[in-house]
Amino acid sequence: MKKYIAEFIGTFVLTFMGCGAAVFTGNLLTIAVAFGLSIVAMAYSIGNISGCHVNPAVSLAMFLNKKMSQDDLIFYVIAQVAGAIVAGGVLKLITALREGTTVERIGANGFDKYSEIGLNAGGALIIEVILTCIFVYVILEVTSKAEFANIAGIVIGLTLTFVHIVGINLTGTSVNPARSIGAALFSGTDALAQVWVFVLAPLVGAAAAAFLFKFMHSEQN
Numbered sequence: 001m002k003k004y005i006a007e008f009i010g011t012f013v014l015t016f017m018g019c020g021a022a023v024f025t026g027n028l029l030t031i032a033v034a035f036g037l038s039i040v041a042m043a044y045s046i047g048n049i050s051g052c053h054v055n056p057a058v059s060l061a062m063f064l065n066k067k068m069s070q071d072d073l074i075f076y077v078i079a080q081v082a083g084a085i086v087a088g089g090v091l092k093l094i095t096a097l098r099e100g101t102t103v104e105r106i107g108a109n110g111f112d113k114y115s116e117i118g119l120n121a122g123g124a125l126i127i128e129v130i131l132t133c134i135f136v137y138v139i140l141e142v143t144s145k146a147e148f149a150n151i152a153g154i155v156i157g158l159t160l161t162f163v164h165i166v167g168i169n170l171t172g173t174s175v176n177p178a179r180s181i182g183a184a185l186f187s188g189t190d191a192l193a194q195v196w197v198f199v200l201a202p203l204v205g206a207a208a209a210a211f212l213f214k215f216m217h218s219e220q221n
Contacts, residue, residue, distance in 0.1 A: 003050035010042040010054035011083030019107025036161030043153025057206035064210035084182025092186040108187035109172040116169035132205025140213040174198035
């Protein structure tokens, strides 16, 4: 139970801090760093309890590589989505208590008119698959080597930062279905109508990363 609670907490922190930066600062680098530092902080806080997946895509890749059971996969995903939803709800509450303009979107991902460059659904799918594959592949590699244990959290956090730097103006950067669901639920009907892309694409990207990892290490097994 502790590892599921840890995943809830970790995903809450990631979503709250990352999406909070999107809502309250709107600055690309600040948002990217907020997501990255959230992962670093959680990796060194809950990593020894749950592995600090805080992302259904990461958990799927770990499952495909036989590093976690099916039961753990299910409960990890439930905890992650729940943490993200609570974070989205708290952010929505905070914005409702502000004076001035109402915030409609709580760091939700999007395409078409919600993409800074007008990227369509197909483009959003492609970029999210690529960014997630890169992110998850780095996680699989860095966590597979005992000698990298002390720096794994930093490497993963930096990787999440640079995929956000590329992806924010394209889709807002998901690479995490839980974070996308948590934000979309409090960002209106358009966000909910588009969230399928940000659930499907990260899962496909994670599966691709898992198979790439297996291929790259097949000679060693």
